[in-house]
Amino acid sequence: MLKNLIKPVIFILCLLPAAYLIYAVYLAFNGGENLLGPDPAQYLSLETGEWAIRLLIASLAISPLRYLFNLPSLFRFRRMIGLYAYFYVCLHLLVFLWFLLGWQWGNIGIEIAERPFITIGFVAFLLLTPLAATSFNAAQRKLGRNWKKLHRLTYAVSILAVLHVIWIVRSSYFDAVLYGGLVLVLLGYRLLRKYSPFVQQFSFIK
Amino acid sequence: MIIKTRKEIPSSEITPEAVYKDRRKFLKTSANVALGAAGASLIAPAASAQTGDALFARAPAGINLASKPDWLVEKAANRTDAPATGPYNTDEELTPFGDVTTYNNFYEFGTGKSDPANNARDFNIEPWTVAVDGECGKPGNYTLEDILKPHTFEERIYRLRCVEAWSMVIPWVGFSLGDLLKRFDPNGNANYVAFETLRDREQMPGQRSSFATIDWPYQEGLRMDEAMHPLTIMATGLYDDILPAQNGAPLRLIVPWKYGFKSIKSIVRISFTRTMPNNTWNDLQPSEYGFYANVNPQVSHPRWSQASERRLPTSLFMPNRIDTQMFNGYADEVASLYTGMDLRRNY
Numbered sequence: 001m002l003k004n005l006i007k008p009v010i011f012i013l014c015l016l017p018a019a020y021l022i023y024a025v026y027l028a029f030n031g032g033e034n035l036l037g038p039d040p041a042q043y044l045s046l047e048t049g050e051w052a053i054r055l056l057i058a059s060l061a062i063s064p065l066r067y068l069f070n071l072p073s074l075f076r077f078r079r080m081i082g083l084y085a086y087f088y089v090c091l092h093l094l095v096f097l098w099f100l101l102g103w104q105w106g107n108i109g110i111e112i113a114e115r116p117f118i119t120i121g122f123v124a125f126l127l128l129t130p131l132a133a134t135s136f137n138a139a140q141r142k143l144g145r146n147w148k149k150l151h152r153l154t155y156a157v158s159i160l161a162v163l164h165v166i167w168i169v170r171s172s173y174f175d176a177v178l179y180g181g182l183v184l185v186l187l188g189y190r191l192l193r194k195y196s197p198f199v200q201q202f203s204f205i206k
Numbered sequence: 207m208i209i210k211t212r213k214e215i216p217s218s219e220i221t222p223e224a225v226y227k228d229r230r231k232f233l234k235t236s237a238n239v240a241l242g243a244a245g246a247s248l249i250a251p252a253a254s255a256q257t258g259d260a261l262f263a264r265a266p267a268g269i270n271l272a273s274k275p276d277w278l279v280e281k282a283a284n285r286t287d288a289p290a291t292g293p294y295n296t297d298e299e300l301t302p303f304g305d306v307t308t309y310n311n312f313y314e315f316g317t318g319k320s321d322p323a324n325n326a327r328d329f330n331i332e333p334w335t336v337a338v339d340g341e342c343g344k345p346g347n348y349t350l351e352d353i354l355k356p357h358t359f360e361e362r363i364y365r366l367r368c369v370e371a372w373s374m375v376i377p378w379v380g381f382s383l384g385d386l387l388k389r390f391d392p393n394g395n396a397n398y399v400a401f402e403t404l405r406d407r408e409q410m411p412g413q414r415s416s417f418a419t420i421d422w423p424y425q426e427g428l429r430m431d432e433a434m435h436p437l438t439i440m441a442t443g444l445y446d447d448i449l450p451a452q453n454g455a456p457l458r459l460i461v462p463w464k465y466g467f468k469s470i471k472s473i474v475r476i477s478f479t480r481t482m483p484n485n486t487w488n489d490l491q492p493s494e495y496g497f498y499a500n501v502n503p504q505v506s507h508p509r510w511s512q513a514s515e516r517r518l519p520t521s522l523f524m525p526n527r528i529d530t531q532m533f534n535g536y537a538d539e540v541a542s543l544y545t546g547m548d549l550r551r552n553y
């Protein structure tokens with residue numbers, strides 16, 4: 001009974017930040033209270049980006065946690081969390097195109113040339129897209145062993161996401177150290193688990 | 207249907223607001239009378255936004271300070287007006303008080319834009335001393351009252367352009383920095399003047415963070431001719447009140463033709479030096495932030511363009527992106543300070 005509740009609860013938790021931001025945007029469009037501050041586009045961009053990388057890292061943490069603590073049940077949430085990460089990446093891109101670029105495609109060349117981190121972010125989005133598109137069961141069956149290979153692209157995406165964050169550091173290393181550190185640990189664990197018998201012995205699943 | 211509710215303003219804020227509105231009305235009418243119908247039509251669109259509750263929208267509940275010294279509040283309230291025209295004033299729309307006081311870069315109180323407003327609620331400016339040293343005849347430790355007493359405060363409505371490509375228009379209260387510096391009798395070796403922000407880990411949580419990129423205390427400096435320029439002020443207030451902590455109470459620099467980071471906050475030291483002093487952002491990232499930091503649309507920051515800026519507040523339908531002006535629009539007054547200098551190299 002309780003077990004069946006976990007998934008919907010996680011579903012709702014992941015949705016909450018987006019729901020709040022969409023509500024705030026709705027208010028802004030209807031002349032309501034300003035929940036977004038004096039620079040709403042910047043705020044929306046920051047928030048959607050932060051949630052995208054947090055969820056991406058959460059999806060990367062599933063396998064290590066499962067191996068280390070014998071929690072096979074965690075796998076049930078991986079697709080959902082991964083898709084949510086993609087959802088927030090899409091919102092992040094939408095905020096950029098709509099509120100920051102104002103759909104002025106003429107300026108996109110200048111933006112990309114002057115802010116290389118935008119290019120990195122866009123490549124990460126492109127790499128994530130096929131993963132989202134092949135996340136359902138039928139695609140998984142059809143691709144067989146290749147599905148796993150394809151979805152290792154997440155590793156590249158997480159590195160690009162961290163570079164994207166490092167590139168905009170100005171006054172505090174906090175985000176860069178936090179997200180960079182987590183990605184380093186989560187990817188490093190995978191490497192060690194593959195090659196180091198010492199690390200393998202702590203794994204419940206060989 | 208959304209019902210707009212106005213944020214409550216504590217009684218302590220109400221008097222200045224009323225005074226403020228009256229004064230604005232007076233200024234507007236007198237300006238209109240003086241300039242006649244043609245002038246009035248030019249001023250009208252901006253001026254309509256310079257009055258009323260909208261200016262105080264999103265204002266924090268009460269001003270962030272442990273206490274407000276009466277003598278200072280009185281001095282701020284008795285300030286003289288900015289000249290109606292010329293570089294000390296502008297008819298551009300003012301950035302509302304609520305935005306000026308909740309969107310700040312003041313890393314001593316945290317790195318988020320709203321951190322200073324949240325973390326500086328009980329900042330204490332009593333007692334406050336400013337150490338004056340270096341190449342001058344009257345070094346020493348001066349109390350805030352010593353520093354401020356001889357000066358008459360006046361209003362200066364300036365554009366503030368942040369290096370991050372956003373900008374505001376702020377009605378400061380302050381006085382000419384040059385008038386202050388002259389009192390310390392700088393000698394012939396005083397080529398530069400350096401400033402330092404308070405260092406106080408107890409009161410400033412940002413200074414306790416191990417992730418901060420800044421080596422505290424925050425430092426800034428000006429060439430002597432820049433410091434003596436009539437546009438440069440020591441600000442002690444905004445919107446007719448004294449400075450809230452997040453805006454650099456009780457004493458901060460305003461150099462309107464330079465990027466905001468030059469306008470150092472909460473000053474506790476003024477030093478006259480022979481050689482170019484350190485400035486914090488230049489120490490951190492010399493390829494991105496120079497000593498001069500003059501607003502210049504032609505010289506990009508390595509990671510973003512400086513050709514345009516977002517004038518705050520923006521909205522989702524209106525990014526409010528405007529062209530950045532050379533020297534932030536003060537070129538007529540200050541360009542001559544840099545004659546013959548390669549501004550691409552001396553950014």
